[in-house]
Amino acid sequence: MASEHVIEEKKQGQALVTKGKQQNTKKLFIESYGCQMNMNDSEIVASILANEGYNTTNLLEEADLVLVNTCSIREKAEQTIRKRLQKYNRVKKKQNKNMKIGVLGCMAERLKTKFLDEEKMLDLVVGPDAYRDLPNLVKEVNAGKEAINVLLSKEETYADVSPVRLNSNGVSAFVTITRGCDNMCTFCVVPFTRGRERSRDPQSIIKETLDLWNNGYKEITLLGQNADSYLWYGGGLKKDFEKASEIAQATAVNFAKLLEMVAIAVPKMRIRFATSNPHDMEIEVLHTIAKYDNICKYIHLPFQSGSDNMLKAMNRQHTRAEYIELIDNIRNIIPDCAISHDIISGFCGETEADHKDTLSLMEYVKYDYGFMFAYSERPGTLAGKKMEDDVPLETKKRRLQEIVDLQRKHSHFRTKEFVGKTMEILIEGNSKKSDKHWKGRNTQNTMAIFAKTGNEKVGDFVQVKINECTSATLLGEII
Ligand code: 5AD
Numbered sequence: 001m002a003s004e005h006v007i008e009e010k011k012q013g014q015a016l017v018t019k020g021k022q023q024n025t026k027k028l029f030i031e032s033y034g035c036q037m038n039m040n041d042s043e044i045v046a047s048i049l050a051n052e053g054y055n056t057t058n059l060l061e062e063a064d065l066v067l068v069n070t071c072s073i074r075e076k077a078e079q080t081i082r083k084r085l086q087k088y089n090r091v092k093k094k095q096n097k098n099m100k101i102g103v104l105g106c107m108a109e110r111l112k113t114k115f116l117d118e119e120k121m122l123d124l125v126v127g128p129d130a131y132r133d134l135p136n137l138v139k140e141v142n143a144g145k146e147a148i149n150v151l152l153s154k155e156e157t158y159a160d161v162s163p164v165r166l167n168s169n170g171v172s173a174f175v176t177i178t179r180g181c182d183n184m185c186t187f188c189v190v191p192f193t194r195g196r197e198r199s200r201d202p203q204s205i206i207k208e209t210l211d212l213w214n215n216g217y218k219e220i221t222l223l224g225q226n227a228d229s230y231l232w233y234g235g236g237l238k239k240d241f242e243k244a245s246e247i248a249q250a251t252a253v254n255f256a257k258l259l260e261m262v263a264i265a266v267p268k269m270r271i272r273f274a275t276s277n278p279h280d281m282e283i284e285v286l287h288t289i290a291k292y293d294n295i296c297k298y299i300h301l302p303f304q305s306g307s308d309n310m311l312k313a314m315n316r317q318h319t320r321a322e323y324i325e326l327i328d329n330i331r332n333i334i335p336d337c338a339i340s341h342d343i344i345s346g347f348c349g350e351t352e353a354d355h356k357d358t359l360s361l362m363e364y365v366k367y368d369y370g371f372m373f374a375y376s377e378r379p380g381t382l383a384g385k386k387m388e389d390d391v392p393l394e395t396k397k398r399r400l401q402e403i404v405d406l407q408r409k410h411s412h413f414r415t416k417e418f419v420g421k422t423m424e425i426l427i428e429g430n431s432k433k434s435d436k437h438w439k440g441r442n443t444q445n446t447m448a449i450f451a452k453t454g455n456e457k458v459g460d461f462v463q464v465k466i467n468e469c470t471s472a473t474l475l476g477e478i479i
C-alpha cells in the first residue's frame with residue numbers, strides 16, 4: 001500500500017545502540033519500527049535487559065538476542081518486518097546458530113501465538129505492556145523454550161524504568177506520558193495493540209525530565225498516542241476516572257496542568273508533545289503553550305479527512321467545522337504556531353467530493369508539513385469488520401499524490417515566511433551533507449542548516465538569520 005511521509009523522515013529500522021555497562025557480556029541487537037512511542041519503548045526494553053547482562057550492538061551477526069519492535073498500523077509496516085525476520089533467520093542459519101530472535105510491540109500483540117506458528121525461527125513474542133517480564137521470558141528462551149507474554153495492562157506505564165537513550169544525539173529525548181488509546185477510530189489498530197488509555201504519575205515525568213536536563217539534554221517530547229487526553233488521578237484507566245474518589249478527582253492533573261508543571265520544572269528545556277487528537281485538545285492547553293516560552297510553538301494535529309461523512313465513518317468525534325474552530329483558536333491564541341497533520345486518502349466510501357473536502361481544508365490551514373497515507377485495511381478494526389474497502393488502489397494513490405503535491409506547496413509557503421527573519425535554533429548535530437554546517441530546529445520544528453563559526457557546539461541555542469529556503473529546510477547564518 002502506498003504511503004508517504006513528506007518532509008520529516010522517521011528514523012526507522014536501524015540498530016539502536018548505546019554505551020552500556022562494562023560488566024555486561026551478552027549482546028542485544030534491537031531495531032524499532034513505527035512511531036516515536038516504539039522508539040521510546042525500545043529504550044525501556046534496553047534498560048530492562050541491561051540489568052540482565054545485555055549491552056546493545058549494531059552487528060547483527062554477533063548478537064545473542066535480536067529484538068524487533070514492530071508496528072501494525074498499515075499492512076506495509078507489517079510486510080517490512082516480515083522481511084527483516086527473514087534476514088535475521090538467514091544470519092542465524094549461516095553465522096550464529098545460537099542467536100535468539102524475538103518480536104516486541106504492536107505486531108506481537110496483534111498476532112500473539114499465531115506469530116510463533118507462522119515464523120518458524122521465532123523464539124519470543126512480547127506485547128507492549130509486558131516488557132517487565134522480559135528477564136523471565138529471556139531465561140525461558142535461553143533454556144530452549146518458546147516464550148510469549150501479550151497481556152495488556154490497566155496500570156503499566158513503566159514510570160520507574162529509566163530508559164537508556166539509544167542512538168541519542170544527547171540533545172533531544174522522548175518522555176512517555178500516556179499509553180494506549182480509548183478513541184476507537186474505526187480505521188485504527190492501536191486500541192487493540194496498545195490497550196486502554198492510562199497516564200503516568202506526573203512526579204515521575206518531572207523526575208525523568210530533570211534527569212535529562214542534568215545530563216545535558218535540551219529538548220524533550222512528551223509522548224502519548226493521545227497526549228492531550230492525559231489525566232492523572234492516582235493511577236488507573238482514563239475510562240475509570242468517574243469512579244475515582246472525590247479527592248482523587250478534585251486533585252487530578254490534566255494535560256494543560258502537566259505541561260505547565262514540566263515547563264516550570266525545567267524552564268530552559270524545550271518542550272514538545274505529540275500526538276494531539278482534535279477531539280481532546282482543550283483551549284486551556286493553547287493558553288499554556290502561549291504562556292511559556294519553553295513550550296514549543298508547534299502542534300501535530302491529525303485530521304485524517306476534511307469531509308464530515310468520512311469523519312463520521314472514521315468515528316473521529318469531531319466535525320469539519322469544529323476542527324476549523326480549533327485551528328482558528330490556535331491562530332488567535334498562538335499566532336506563530338506551526339501545525340502539521342496526518343491524512344488518510346481513500347477510506348471506505350470516500351467519494352471525489354469527500355476528497356475535495358480534504359484538499360479544501362488543507363487550503364484553509366496551509367499546514368507546515370504532514371504525514372500522508374493511503375488507507376490500509378487492518379484486521380480486527382471496526383472498518384475491517386464492517387466497512388467495505390471500496391476505493392480502488394489506483395484512486396487512493398492518485399488522491400494521495402494530489403494531497404502530497406498540495407502539502408509540498410503549502411510547506412514551501414510556510415518556510416518562505418521565515419526568510420529574512422532571525423530565530424533561535426537548537427543545534428542537533430552536523431548537517432547530513434556537510435560537517436562544516438550545523439543542523440537544528442526552530443520552535444516551530446522546522447529544520448535549519450547554517451555554517452559553523454567555531455564558537456558553538458551541539459546542544460547550544462543560537463540566533464540564526466534565515467536567508468533562503470526549500471519546501472523542507474531553512475538555510476541561514478549565525479548572527
Ligand atoms: N491506514 C492508513 N493510515 C492509517 N493511520 C492509522 N491507521 C491507518 C490505516 N489503517 C494513520 C493515521 C494516523 C497515523 C499515525 O497513521 O493518519 O494518524
Ligand code: SF4
Binds near residue numbers: 033034038189190
Ligand atoms: Fe505502529 Fe501505532 Fe503501534 Fe505505534 S502505536 S507502533 S504507530 S501501530
